[in-house]
Amino acid sequence: MAEANRAVGRLLREYVDLLKLEEGSAQAFRVRAYERAVAAVAELTRDVAGMTAGELKAVDGIGASTAKKIREYVETGAIADVETLREKYPRPLVELMQIPGVGPKTVVQLRRELGVENLDDLKQAIAEERLRDLAGLGVRTEEKIARAIERLGLHSKERRIPIIRALPVAADIVAALSQLPAVRRVEYCGSLRRFRETIGDIDVVVASGDPAPVMDAFVGLPRIREVLGRGDTKASVLTDDDLQVDLRTVAPGEYGAAILYFTGSKAHNIELRQRAIERGWILNEYALADADSGEIVASRTEKAIYDALGLGFIPPELREGIGEIAAAAEDRLPRLVEERHIRGDLHVHSTWSGDGRSSLADMVAEAARRGLQYVAMTEHGENLAINGLTRDEVRRERAELDELAAGHPDLTILHGAELNIGPDGGLDYDEDFLLEFDWCVASVHSHFDFDVPTQTERILRAIASPAVNAIGHLTGRRIGKRPGIELDADAVFETAAATGTAIEVNCHLDRLDAPADLLRRARLVDGLRFVISTDAHHTTELSNVTWGVRNARRGWVERAAVANTWTRDRFLKWAAAKRRT
């Protein structure tokens, strides 16, 4: 994405926080307007530096004021209104809003009445027991803020944890609650159900006619360290590994409305509710109902509610308030890929690679057992010194594959490789040797901090090789651990499309790479194909295809663009075409 778009996004996000203090409310219309603008900028596929004020204004969520500010940034490198507010509310003050339970009103009050300018000031004021005397606050609030500060860092409002940590915890809790006799249905919602790569907290919704025992059981689960809040139908807890879990119980007849509401996103919900209001209805977590009579229009299932609102069912992965509702209204939702469509796996390792953990025979057998029609065994190339295969090893591996093939008549086994993209875009082996493979994935495994032109050139060089069928884990990121490389993704997508090179959707939960936001840009590129591949290093990891598919869906990727949903013949013909060029 263009550098200017990122910079504008950062500035507008900062402006949103500053405006919360200026307006004294996070719900002020001006705050919400700029929140929408931030989202609109994030989804722009054009470089803002090249857009006129008029073009900017035409974007949904960007009006005259925001357009002017963006132009101002492009022309001067700064936005005067942001700078003004920045002086009025210095960063250490703004950051106090990160403390759970502390919002803009409280920050302004603390500053006005106690002279609090930063976290140290606040800690001192608490130590001197001065918060308890403020209007609207009290001893309990003072203690609550003190506890929240102690946990800060672990539980700041901005803290997000990688999905790979949240998913197993959520699955455990859902499994435990589903055992309760009082629980009719239970499901995790929130950003986890939308399959965001990082999760703020885990939202669980239960349908039950008898909430009390459910709430009791929830706060008493073995892994719960602290109960943050507890009402009749709603509770929040911390697990022993510091994840916040919110539980909500509703009547069975309200379950659809409840999971819709708690799945979000916030922006999606707001748009849905506006649509309800236009029809004289009201939508909340219990039902879609008539605003006057209260008569229920729909509530039992999400589909019924979407139907009533004149919308097709919108899959959770799309619910980000970035155009999916308009698309549903006009019956042009993407025909998303589903797990059952996947016919092949095109990135699989065995113990031939140094980091593989299951034998070649076991991996192939598992691929066959899972009903795949084709699989590419892709050991590392020789340039990955520790894990890669020498030429001699490649030939011996091929011989073993030939023997295995006889035992699996229904599975087409491709002899592939995962090549290493060197710092200058060079690959393992030589081109003649590479063309002996049936399928090659090329991926970055090192040198993550080059600048954008260097990284882009490096990938483009790899794409230019006739032997390279796909670019593996495009950015090389590890979610929550290592940022990906920075590159001109649009240039990569255009060239990949033009050369018949696929973009891999890597299924590892800590990779999910290419990231969904890049996939949303990629899917707009005519002729670009994707492959959803597990990059499995053990037989159990072939099932990770579930996660890759969900990430692809989040990226609005359609089934038709995913090459490994195609029949064997169509896929093989397509893959061979590039290798002949």
Place this chain on the structure above:
DNA sequence: GCCGTTTTCGGCCCGACTGTTTTCAGTCG
């Protein structure tokens, strides 16, 4: 600040929980 097939002015999503209050403000999702 943004927006409009009811609108260019007058709206803007909705409710639980907490802690402070005696009817509500702030925060959160």
